[in-house]
Amino acid sequence: MNADLPERIVRFPEIKVESEVSVLFRFAGSATGNPPLAFLSYYQVLENFFPVAGRRSALRKIELELTDPRFDRRSDKCLMRLLDVGENAAAASEASHLKILLEEFVRKDVLESFFSENPWGKHFTKQGPIKGITENINPENKQTPLAHQVAERVYRIRNRIVHAKDDPKYQNTPALLPQSDEAEALWPDIDLVRLLACEVILSAQVRS
Numbered sequence: 001m002n003a004d005l006p007e008r009i010v011r012f013p014e015i016k017v018e019s020e021v022s023v024l025f026r027f028a029g030s031a032t033g034n035p036p037l038a039f040l041s042y043y044q045v046l047e048n049f050f051p052v053a054g055r056r057s058a059l060r061k062i063e064l065e066l067t068d069p070r071f072d073r074r075s076d077k078c079l080m081r082l083l084d085v086g087e088n089a090a091a092a093s094e095a096s097h098l099k100i101l102l103e104e105f106v107r108k109d110v111l112e113s114f115f116s117e118n119p120w121g122k123h124f125t126k127q128g129p130i131k132g133i134t135e136n137i138n139p140e141n142k143q144t145p146l147a148h149q150v151a152e153r154v155y156r157i158r159n160r161i162v163h164a165k166d167d168p169k170y171q172n173t174p175a176l177l178p179q180s181d182e183a184e185a186l187w188p189d190i191d192l193v194r195l196l197a198c199e200v201i202l203s204a205q206v207r208s
Contacts, residue, residue: 016205017201018048020048021045021201024041024042024045024048025045025197025201028042028194034178034183035178035183035186035187035190036161036176036177036178036186037178039157039158039186039189039193040161043154043158045197045200046098046101049101049204050094050097050100050101053100053104053105054092054100056104065078095151095152095155099148099151101200102147102196103145103147103148105200105203105204106199111147111150112139114191114195115137115139116139118188123188123189124136124137124153124188125137128185129181129182130185130186131160131173131174131176132157132160150192154189154196157176157186157189160176161175161176
């Protein structure tokens, strides 16, 4: 009956994920009884991609310098600009690495949709249930890119889970502990960092 129709072959996308990343991602999804641990595991997925994001950002800046018609390889000033790119990349803080990663690997429209298409209420604001948040997440903010706003929030929460007792910057903010009301309120942020992890894994496949 359908002899004249061409055979349709369904192809599923192939994604190769490093074993460490795969283990962390699966573990995060199974840590339903410990929200801070789930958040931290997804964050560790992001950490695995800091080096490649930093390299790509640095290479793009170097390429811009080299293709600039004003670049003169005999000029110490021009050569120092190239050196500065490499040195800045090597000296970047973890917070800077996270911002670079989200800029390089997370699609802007996907990030905007996360906030616009879900009823988060005041969760991602200073009035939300997570302490130590100093700025609202505002996709309409023209001064600070959304990726930077998200990176700042994610990094603050990460430090409350990991370094709250050790880093003087967070000494006035209590640790975010398991089995607390605040920990149970963390799930929207876990959804956010899971989305970031998915985006980074996907983008790494496309660009590799």
